[in-house]
Amino acid sequence: MSALDTSRVPRGHAAPDAREDRVPARLRSARPVRTELLRGIGPWAGAAVALTIWVSMYPKVxxxxxxWTDTTDLLRVVGLLLGGPVAVAVGCWQGGRERRRGTGDLWTSFPRTRLRRTLPALAPAALWPLIGYLIGASGCLLATWPYASGPPPFVSLIAADAVAIAALGVLGFVAGRLVPWRLAAPALAVVTYVGLGMPMYTDADARWLNPGIDHFFLWDRPVWWFGPASAVWTGGLAVAALLAYAARRRAVALVPLVLAVAAAVPIARTGDAVWRPDPEAARLVCDDGVPRVCVTAVNRKLLPAVSAALAGTNAGLRGVPGAPARWIEDPRALRAGEVRLLGPADLAVRDRLPDPAYYANWAVGALLHGDCDQTSSDGSEGERAAVDVAVRQWLAPRKDFRWPEAEALLERLEAMDAERSRAYLARYLAADDCDEVPVP
Structure with a gap:
């Protein structure tokens, strides 16, 4: 009987579709995965992860x-700590779908292995949170690109975090298949949030196995193998759990489990050393002023703003004995004649300083006797503190200055001529002992 001949088709039976016969087998087998990816909770899960990242990152712009380093570090925390529970909950809900619909027995009657039946249903739980994370991370990186300087972002860690998001979706899916409880998804999300957050409060070297751990230093870069090892660690655990649940021979789950442990061992043993100093990021970029202002290469776009903020202070210090030779933002130990600057990024918004006067005032505070005990025997703030505040305001005035005890001293300093003020400042800077700070 010809495929197009319908005259001999028994009544009540549909004729075969010739178009279906012309569809390659590989495309017919891909249709269930495509259908699963485009329908149901999957696309909503990807959108939820991306929006979670953007909504959480926006207030911290x-x-x-x-x-780039700050962007990558905060993405790790936000993406995993907040996006991870979303991925787990979505995976768990997807895993319990057949039980809620009562179609579990129907699926088991199909002539396919459990693993082949599981993979199409698993695809949305694994792929959509990963896609959502990459979309959210890409948006943040594009927002950083016009303003960032220094070495490029840590792409290997972003990829490893995307794998971790997908792995959490797989683990949630397996849990949804095994746990017959309708509230399993939100409960698992809470457990995941706590599990990812607790290692942040420990100093154990093994905490770096947690993909959501934050890193704080702008002058560091991860070792080349940290990202790939993290991906193998989290991805291996997820694949091992999936194979242990769905594979015909469950012993095969030992292979990804062994790989995951092999990747975890060097991370746990290396600890904080998975981050190494980056000489290029810590390279100093200086202006030509006196005293010179130097920032690290990652903040070189802020050097003009920092130099302008300290211009008035440098004019008052120029040529004074004991004045610093350099204001320096540097992770290394200071040398003689150097005063450490607050990282300008700590007070900057993008590539500008919104309050240059505050930044200069803080810098002068590092130059003066800020580390001394400035309380009197009765517990009140003594004259030393008033002198320090008056000198600080004199060299770097702030509009919101309010200190009655220091205002009279400040008036004396402002009444001095240039020669007397330079002589007093030289005596002040030469005072090593806080008890011997000269009073103007």
Whole structure:
């Protein structure tokens, strides 16, 4: 009987579709996966992860938009700590779908192995949170690109975090298949949030196995193998759990489990050393002023703003004995004649300083006797503190200055001529002992 001949088809039976016969087998087998990916909870899960990242990152724009390192570090925390529970909950809900619909027995009657039946249903739980994370991370990186300087972002860690998000979706799916409880998804999300958050409060070297751990130093880079090892660690655990649940021979799950442990051992043994100093990021970029202002390469776009903020202070210190030779933002130990600057990124918004006067005032505070005990025997703030505040305001005035005890001293300093003020400042800077700070 011809495929197009319908005259001999028994009544009540549909004729075969010739178009279906012309579809390659590989495309017919891909249709269930495509259908699963485009329908149901999957696309909503990807959108939820991306929106979670953007909504959480937006209020912290001043903290990360000026540096690739800050952007990557905060993405790790936000993406895993907040996006991870979303991925787990979505996976768990997807895993319990057949039980809720009562179609479990129907699926088991199909002539396919459990693993082949599981993979199409698993695809949305694994792929959509990963896609959502990559979309959210890409948006943040694009927002950083016009303002950031220094070495490029840590792409290997972003890829490893995407794998971790997908792995959490797989683990949630397996849990949804095994746990017959309708509230398993939110409960598992809470457990995941706590499990990812607790290692942040420990100092154990093994905490770096947690993909959501934050890193704070702009002058560091991860070792080359940290990202790939993290991906193998989290991905191996997820594949091992999936094979232990769905594979015909469950012993095969030992292979990804062994790989995951092999990747975890060097991370746990290396600890904080998975981050190494980056000489290029810590390279100093200086202006030509006196005293010179130097920032690290990651903040070189902020050097003009920092130099302008300290211009008035440098004019008052120029040529004074004991004045610093350099204001320096540097992770290394200071040398003689250097005063450490607050990292300009800590007060910057993108590539500008919104309050240059505050930044200069803080810098002068590092130059003066800020580390001394400035309380009197009765517990009140003594004259030393008033002198320090008056000198600080004199060299770097702030508009919101309010200190009655220091205002009279400040008036004396402002009444001095240039020669007397330079002589007093030289005596002040030469005072090593806080008890011997000269009073103007």
């Amino acid at each position: 001043p903290q990360w938009q000026g540096h």
